[in-house]
Amino acid sequence: MVSNTRLIEFKDIKNTESRDGYMGHLVPIEAESDIPFAINRIYYIADVPEGQVRGFHSHNDLEQVLICLHGSVTVKISTPFEEEHIVLDRLNKGLYIGPMVWREMYDFSQDAVLLVLASKHYDEADYIRDYPAYCRQAEGYFKGGE
Numbered sequence: 001m002v003s004n005t006r007l008i009e010f011k012d013i014k015n016t017e018s019r020d021g022y023m024g025h026l027v028p029i030e031a032e033s034d035i036p037f038a039i040n041r042i043y044y045i046a047d048v049p050e051g052q053v054r055g056f057h058s059h060n061d062l063e064q065v066l067i068c069l070h071g072s073v074t075v076k077i078s079t080p081f082e083e084e085h086i087v088l089d090r091l092n093k094g095l096y097i098g099p100m101v102w103r104e105m106y107d108f109s110q111d112a113v114l115l116v117l118a119s120k121h122y123d124e125a126d127y128i129r130d131y132p133a134y135c136r137q138a139e140g141y142f143k144g145g146e
Contacts, residue, residue: 001084002077002078002079002082002083002084002101003079003081003082003101003142004079004097004098004099004100004101005077005084005095005096005097005098005101006095006096007086007093007094007095007096008034008035008065008093008094008095008096009092009093009094010027010028010029010034010067010092010093010094011027011028011034011092012025012026012027012091012092013025013026013027013028025091025092027091027092029067029094029117031117035065035094035117036063036096037063037119038119039117039118039119040118040119040120040121041117041118041119041120041121041122042115042116042117042118043115043116043118044069044113044114044115044116045105045108045112045113045114045116046112046113046114048108048112050108050110052106052108053104053105053106054104054105054106054108055075055076055103055104055105056104056129056131057102057103057127057128057129057134058099058100058101058102058103058127058128058134058138059099059100059126059127059128060099060100060126060128061099061119061120061126062099062118062119062120062123062126063096063097063098063099063118063119064096064097064116064117064118064119065094065095065096065097065116065117066088066094066095066097066105066114066115066116067088067091067093067094067095067114067115067116067117068088068089068090068091068093068112068113068114068115069091069113069114069115070091070111070112070113071089071108071109071110071111071112071113072087072088072089072107072108072109072112073087073088073089073105073106073107073108073109073112073114074086074087074088074105074106074107075087075088075095075103075104075105076102076103076104076105076106077095077097077101077102077103078101078102078103079100079101079102079138079142080135080138080139080142081142088114094117099141100137100138100141100142102131102134102138
């Protein structure tokens with residue numbers, strides 16, 4: 001995995017305790033237990049037109065967990081030293097993205113709903129949107145990928 005990222009597998013309780021059989025999924029998620037931080041902001045991205053790419057930024061301090069609740073989306077995560085493309089397509093699979101990791105979300109299925117749990121409230125000053133500036137800052141942060 002790219003530095004400062006990891007996949008999180010949440011408990012998926014498939015309830016079959018009904019007269020009719022299968023009753024669906026229950027996926028419990030707890031802050032500071034399943035999520036490695038206190039959740040201060042929650043938002044979701046939906047109805048992304050075909051071919052659109054979201055993201056194109058990093059954060060100085062913010063931590064996030066991305067969960068595709070419905071459909072699928074691919075997330076490109078990178079540092080100046082490594083890159084990976086992760087498909088989120090299960091409601092019990094999350095992608096933790098720590099500080100100083102560039103992210104781009106693309107290939108949204110028509111029905112995709114991407115939930116984002118964030119460690120801090122929105123702060124424009126925490127965003128790094130210029131890729132060359134990001135690379136200069138991230139090289140120091142990751143110290144040559146060590």
